[in-house]
Amino acid sequence: MRPQTQADPQGPISLESLPMAQDRTLPYAMLRDAGPVVRLKNGGFVVTSREAADYVLRNPEIFSSERAFATLGSPVPLLPIASDPPGHTRYRRILQPFFTPRTAALLERSSHGQVNGLIDRIAGRDSCEVVAELARPFPAQVFLTLFGLPPEDLDRLLGWKDAIVGSADLSGSAAPPPEVMESAAQLFAYTTAHVAACRAGTGGGLLADVLAATRDDPLTDTEALGLCFLFIIAGIDSVTSALSLMFAKLAADPALQARIVADPSVIPQVVEEMLRIDPANCTLPRVATTDVELHGHLIPAGSSVGVALGAANRDPAELDDPDAFDVGRKYNHLTFGGGPHRCVGIHLARMEFTMVLREWHRRIPSYGLAPGFQPLVGWPAGVIGLSEVPLVFPARR
Numbered sequence: 001m002r003p004q005t006q007a008d009p010q011g012p013i014s015l016e017s018l019p020m021a022q023d024r025t026l027p028y029a030m031l032r033d034a035g036p037v038v039r040l041k042n043g044g045f046v047v048t049s050r051e052a053a054d055y056v057l058r059n060p061e062i063f064s065s066e067r068a069f070a071t072l073g074s075p076v077p078l079l080p081i082a083s084d085p086p087g088h089t090r091y092r093r094i095l096q097p098f099f100t101p102r103t104a105a106l107l108e109r110s111s112h113g114q115v116n117g118l119i120d121r122i123a124g125r126d127s128c129e130v131v132a133e134l135a136r137p138f139p140a141q142v143f144l145t146l147f148g149l150p151p152e153d154l155d156r157l158l159g160w161k162d163a164i165v166g167s168a169d170l171s172g173s174a175a176p177p178p179e180v181m182e183s184a185a186q187l188f189a190y191t192t193a194h195v196a197a198c199r200a201g202t203g204g205g206l207l208a209d210v211l212a213a214t215r216d217d218p219l220t221d222t223e224a225l226g227l228c229f230l231f232i233i234a235g236i237d238s239v240t241s242a243l244s245l246m247f248a249k250l251a252a253d254p255a256l257q258a259r260i261v262a263d264p265s266v267i268p269q270v271v272e273e274m275l276r277i278d279p280a281n282c283t284l285p286r287v288a289t290t291d292v293e294l295h296g297h298l299i300p301a302g303s304s305v306g307v308a309l310g311a312a313n314r315d316p317a318e319l320d321d322p323d324a325f326d327v328g329r330k331y332n333h334l335t336f337g338g339g340p341h342r343c344v345g346i347h348l349a350r351m352e353f354t355m356v357l358r359e360w361h362r363r364i365p366s367y368g369l370a371p372g373f374q375p376l377v378g379w380p381a382g383v384i385g386l387s388e389v390p391l392v393f394p395a396r397r
């Protein structure tokens with residue numbers, strides 16, 4: 001790519017110091033103002049424009065995902081994200097048939113029952129904490145159904161997942177604390193038992209189907225475990241975080257609630273615009289495999305390069321009034337990533353969001369944030385979200 005702007009108009013910045021907690025409009029504008037490629041104080045780089053983001057995500061031979069995710073301290077490589085083509089291409093070929101819109105539609109029926117089971121416990125009351133009571137358990141229930149695992153495993157699965165995700169050190173520099181190692185070991189033992197059951201023909205669900213479909217080119221136990229681990233981390237936590245951000249936004253916007261209640265068919269558009277404007281995965285990590293010049297910066301081989309999805313999703317070169325929340329907007333945002341690693345769970349995630357918002361508004365049409373509550377996301381973090389969103393609403397009998 002040819003240099004287009006003068007590198008570093010403002011000198012290196014640190015992502016940690018961005019004012020992300022309350023609202024992401026200012027920090028994403030600060031990132032974009034710093035240029036399409038920004039040098040960080042820790043020696044890494046971050047790309048902020050849509051064009052540069054696409055370039056990084058679509059050139060895995062220059063910007064490796066395998067090297068970026070190898071440092072996460074998981075007991076097995078998280079597949080397929082911790083792999084680059086050509087190995088990655090094989091994993092996607094195996095997984096893709098199991099993640100079609102049709103598969104998501106097949107899970108709709110069980111998801112409908114699960115969401116309503118959770119809302120049943122809330123609807124007769126006048127307040128709830130929607131993260132603990134809905135956004136956290138629901139995607140885990142979907143995961144258990146998808147993997148053919150018993151619903152009663154929910155609490156221990158969530159406990160292990162929370163310990164591991166909560167301690168994720170994206171720099172890979174610090175050893176995880178003993179209790180996290182213990183959770184990782186227990187989750188490892190749990191998934192190992194599931195892999196063994198699927199191989200023995202006594203386990204069902206997605207993994208059993210994947211193993212059956214790959215008899216001619218079998219996955220090793222390490223590969224099967226790596227898939228399970230990634231699905232637990234990527235498939236549960238991203239949905240919980242995104243739902244926490246969505247509920248906080250909706251609770252502060254009675255007009256948007258009324259619009260959804262009046263016309264639920266608008267929900268998929270509302271979901272897409274929320275995903276665009278406030279992605280939970282705000283930066284995707286990569287590592288440069290070679291010296292590369294991008295927008296006037298020489299990025300040395302081995303540098304970490306983050307793709308700032310939130311900034312790229314609001315690129316003024318791509319969108320009119322990019323900071324405005326506009327339900328009528330049609331834009332192919334980057335919140336599910338791009339290039340070969342684009343989220344494999346995209347149809348499932350969309351089904352989950354649509355289901356939650358449709359059933360919630362059908363049963364609890366009007367609600368607000370609990371008085372005095374300020375939705376502040378934790379920062380710095382690999383995935384941003386709200387640990388709690390207390391809501392109040394008129395009790396309905």
Ligand code: HEM
Binds near residue numbers: 230234281337348
């Ligand atoms: C809010 C919902 C979700 C969001 C925003 C999201 C976002 C993403 C993003 C940005 C990536 C690319 C990461 C990168 O390139 O570094 C990704 C990959 C992935 N996602 Fe999701 N995801 C969501 C839900 C799900 C669900 C429900 C599942 C599975 C059930 C899932 C499974 C995966 C997997 C397996 C990958 C790795 C794909 C690969 O490496 O080829 N995700 N996701």
